[in-house]
Amino acid sequence: MDFSISEESRLLTASLRRFVEQELQPLEEEVESRGEIAPEKAREIFLKSRSLGFYAMNMPEAVGGGGLSAVEMCLAAHEMGRTSDILVRRAFGTVYELLLACAGSQRDEWLLPAVQGDRTCAIAMTEPGAGSDAAGISTSAKRNGRGWVLNGGKHFVSDGAFSDFFAVTARTAPDKGAGGISVFLVDKAMPGVTLGRNQPMMGLRGGSHVELSFEDVRLGPEHLLGEEGRGLRLVLGTIGRVRLFDIGARAVGTATLLLEMMTRHANDRKQFGVPIGTFQMVQAKLADSAIEIASARLLGLDAAWDIDRGLDPREKVSMVKVYASEVLGRVADRAVQVFGGLGYCKDLPIERIYRDCRVMRIYDGTSEIHRSLIAKGMLRSGAAAVVPTGKPAR
Ligand SMILES: Cc1cc2nc3c(=O)[nH]c(=O)nc-3n(C[C@H](O)[C@H](O)[C@H](O)COP(=O)(O)OP(=O)(O)OC[C@H]3O[C@@H](n4cnc5c(N)ncnc54)[C@H](O)[C@@H]3O)c2cc1C
Known part of the structure; x- marks a missing residue:
């Protein structure tokens, strides 16, 4: 190694x-x-x-x-x-x-402008009636000649107000369950697309999380991303990597920043005539955080290494998503405690991080859903998920 x-x-x-x-x-x-x-x-x-x-x-x-x-x-x-x-x-x-699934003229219309940052895309999967159960959506795209007519609604669409278009999951075959869902690229300016309320959140100030509704939105074949009926597989397959970087690795970075702040504070802040880092109960918070951050970091890099070698990273990415987001939650809590009143005060970024990081255990699949994916993977193929060499891509 x-x-x-x-x-x-x-x-x-x-x-x-x-x-x-x-x-x-x-x-x-x-x-x-x-x-x-x-x-x-x-x-x-x-x-x-x-x-x-x-x-x-x-x-x-x-x-x-x-x-x-x-x-x-x-x-x-x-x-x-x-x-x-x-x-x-x-x-x-x-x-x-996900946009790498763009084919033909879709590349110029959606993919390349997104990579250039000239147009931005948000993912619209979750509905008021279907969150963890991503296959339980009721937004539908009914066949109409060569195209479809889209009706329904989504919520919690991150970056919705800042985005130019959306990757929307919709049911194209009512009787086929998860196999009857497709993804469509839908421009915000299309007739029938309405941007709804900005849903206020506990944290993530400055962000936008919106409701979206679709009323008789006419879509042509050029709006279908990937194959009809394989949309859920496409979305869940490609956001896995984003989970690894955007949640797992970012959580490790935030937790590391907090640990650096805690360590400095434990050295600088004096109570009872000595630095608070002298107290073993404060030391334990630093040590536990260091152990957990180092573990989360290595777990994430190991999953990334599997991806780079073409191995199937799914269970490992789920492990990273669960573990790193929960480690950050614990580290943020300890940081508030080590800083005392200052940790709770808005003069420092700690209280913001404490609020912001809570959602990492919820979006892109809750901790419960990822735990169940890990267990199901193991029940299917033994403990292969934890074998360091990973498994060939499925
Ligand atoms: C800030 C924010 C940003 C978001 N951004 C987006 C976005 O950009 N695009 C998008 O499509 N969605 C987005 N979401 C939605 C997010 O992915 C969902 O909130 C999440 O998947 C959970 O769905 P839910 O809220 O409907 O909870 P529910 O599915 O109702 O879950 C409620 C509780 O039940 C538990 N539960 C449900 N099913 C099971 C099960 N089978 N086993 C065990 N426990 C279970 C859950 O773990 C949870 O604890 C965002 C959400 C938030 C808060």
């Missing part, structure tokens, strides 16, 4: 660290207090990020992306985790690998 990091990756992460510290962290307080990021500021950080080659780093070079390997993407996401969700979204873009 070789755990060394290449010189190229080291340079990339060092320049990302600089960008996050110099360009993004200084904006955090303003975004938090205003509840939004000014559009001109968002544009400015996007342009800077793109000029530095930081936009769409996860996408292949062949389509204009950064072409980073999965391991490199994890290392990059550790750095992104050092700032807030909204700033990461505006600066680096969440270009869904």
